[in-house]
Amino acid sequence: MDISLPLTVDRSASTSLHLQVAEQFRAAVRDGRLQAGHRLPSTRDLAKQLAVSRSVAQAAYDQLHAEGWIAGRTGSGTYVADVVPLQPATRQRPRPIESEGPRLLSLRPGIPYIEPRVDAGWRRAWREVSAQPPPRGYDEAAGSPALRAALAEHVGRVRGIACGPENLLITNGTTHGLRLLLTVTQQRGQRIAIEDPGYLNAVVAARDHGLEIVDVPVDADGLRVSALPDDVAAVYVTPSHQYPLGGRLPVARLNELVRWARRTGATLIEDDYDSEFRYDVAPLPALAQLDLDRVVHLGTLSKMLSPALRLGWLVASAETVDRLAVARAATGDWPGWPMQAALLAMLRDGYLDQVVRRHRRLYAERRNHTCTTLAAYGSIIGQDAGLHITLLLPDGIDDQAVADRAHRAGLVVAPLSEYRRTIPGRPGLVIGYATPTDEDFTRALGILTEVLRA
Numbered sequence: 016m017d018i019s020l021p022l023t024v025d026r027s028a029s030t031s032l033h034l035q036v037a038e039q040f041r042a043a044v045r046d047g048r049l050q051a052g053h054r055l056p057s058t059r060d061l062a063k064q065l066a067v068s069r070s071v072a073q074a075a076y077d078q079l080h081a082e083g084w085i086a087g088r089t090g091s092g093t094y095v096a097d098v099v100p101l102q103p104a105t106r107q108r109p110r111p112i113e114s115e116g117p118r119l120l121s122l123r124p125g126i127p128y129i130e131p132r133v134d135a136g137w138r139r140a141w142r143e144v145s146a147q148p149p150p151r152g153y154d155e156a157a158g159s160p161a162l163r164a165a166l167a168e169h170v171g172r173v174r175g176i177a178c179g180p181e182n183l184l185i186t187n188g189t190t191h192g193l194r195l196l197l198t199v200t201q202q203r204g205q206r207i208a209i210e211d212p213g214y215l216n217a218v219v220a221a222r223d224h225g226l227e228i229v230d231v232p233v234d235a236d237g238l239r240v241s242a243l244p245d246d247v248a249a250v251y252v253t254p255s256h257q258y259p260l261g262g263r264l265p266v267a268r269l270n271e272l273v274r275w276a277r278r279t280g281a282t283l284i285e286d287d288y289d290s291e292f293r294y295d296v297a298p299l300p301a302l303a304q305l306d307l308d309r310v311v312h313l314g315t316l317s318k319m320l321s322p323a324l325r326l327g328w329l330v331a332s333a334e335t336v337d338r339l340a341v342a343r344a345a346t347g348d349w350p351g352w353p354m355q356a357a358l359l360a361m362l363r364d365g366y367l368d369q370v371v372r373r374h375r376r377l378y379a380e381r382r383n384h385t386c387t388t389l390a391a392y393g394s395i396i397g398q399d400a401g402l403h404i405t406l407l408l409p410d411g412i413d414d415q416a417v418a419d420r421a422h423r424a425g426l427v428v429a430p431l432s433e434y435r436r437t438i439p440g441r442p443g444l445v446i447g448y449a450t451p452t453d454e455d456f457t458r459a460l461g462i463l464t465e466v467l468r469a
């Protein structure tokens with residue numbers, strides 16, 4: 016049955032004529048006015064009926080054809096298709112954008128200083144990446160061999176870990192490396208010791224993997240090795256700068272920890288997140304320097320350049336690296352080629368060392384300024400290294416209430432109680448001094464002193 020279509024066009028509308036025709040056609044099919052099998056007029060007849068050019072009619076049919084609403088057979092005309100396409104999901108109404116309140120300053124720890132302008136070294140690395148074609152196929156699951164070799168040289172030089180490319184696996188950062196390691200090497204139900212207070216992402220990773228978490232106390236030097244129970248399968252530890260209290264495990268305690276691990280067979284997971292930054296103190300050996308068979312070392316670019324780069328590395332025995340790479344080959348979950356290639360260029364050109372040197376000077380000044388400004392309000396610990404200090408407040412003070420008060424005054428700070436789990440300890444504030452601009456840093460410290468004075 017040939018039909019005349021229930022269509023009209025509005026020449027004053029902003030939508031083009033062929034789209035108007037197509038939309039009216041769809042509506043007619045949806046509400047049953049047109050049904051499967053109905054024969055449609057030729058483009059010439061349709062054009063005449065609507066008083067439009069034939070090309071408008073043709074464009075409308077082409078569109079409907081492409082979407083599956085109509086089907087055509089040469090010689091027998093065009094029909095309404097008997098398979099009506101699925102309706103596209105209706106778009107959710109966009110949520111109104113929350114009106115931004117006044118801008119908050121932040122002294123939360125974790126984010127390094129990021130220069131507002133890019134420098135020549137950064138540009139050079141990315142120019143080099145953009146001048147190369149991408150690899151012809153999948154990259155190696157352990158990471159680019161050239162980058163693994165360059166990082167082996169890097170951790171050998173700056174952390175004293177004797178290793179080769181076979182000991183390196185490129186990750187998307189510490190948390191990614193930790194999660195992969197737990198998935199491949201730890202069984203659900205096993206016990207893992209984690210510093211308390213400690214890094215919450217490590218706790219969440221262990222919990223997600225179904226491990227039983229054993230909270231281990233920390234003193235002024237860091238993890239209390241004598242408090243480790245012998246039945247844990249792994250220990251997560253931040254020896255170079257305990258997170259968040261800032262202790263640095265002395266050599267005797269590092270040795271004690273490795274001896275303990277050799278005796279119990281536990282794996283030591285060394286989170287070396289900010290060891291590049293230390294001030295007026297001698298470097299301490301990395302735990303991985305002492306025994307790569309017992310220690311898995313996690314490094315990251317997050318504190319050196321930016322956490323948004325999502326790049327880090329894991330150093331372990333060649334056997335562990337192989338196991339992790341095999342497990343991850345099936346998942347496709349490893350850093351992309353551009354970021355790996357850029358880091359390779361940055362290492363080769365000495366750019367990473369240059370940024371660390373520059374930031375070390377900036378952080379040393381900021382650390383001094385923070386310590387002098389806040390000394391009157393509590394005792395400062397953890398100031399020898401890293402990007403934050405901890406201000407211990409007098410017993411009995413509610414540090415969450417202090418943080419809330421700071422928030423009302425326009426400043427975000429982290430209460431120490433946020434990092435504690437079951438082992439009680441003094442209240443305090445964990446103060447990251449790296450992130451803000453110079454101007455914001457001064458203002459933020461001003462607000463904090465006002466709050467503490469109150």
Ligand SMILES: Cc1ncc(COP(=O)(O)O)c(C=O)c1O
Nearest residue numbers: 125188189190214258288315317
């Ligand atoms: C203790 C600790 N480890 C590691 C990281 C970095 O994690 P990622 O490399 O996943 O960014 C942070 C960042 O805040 C941290 O505080």
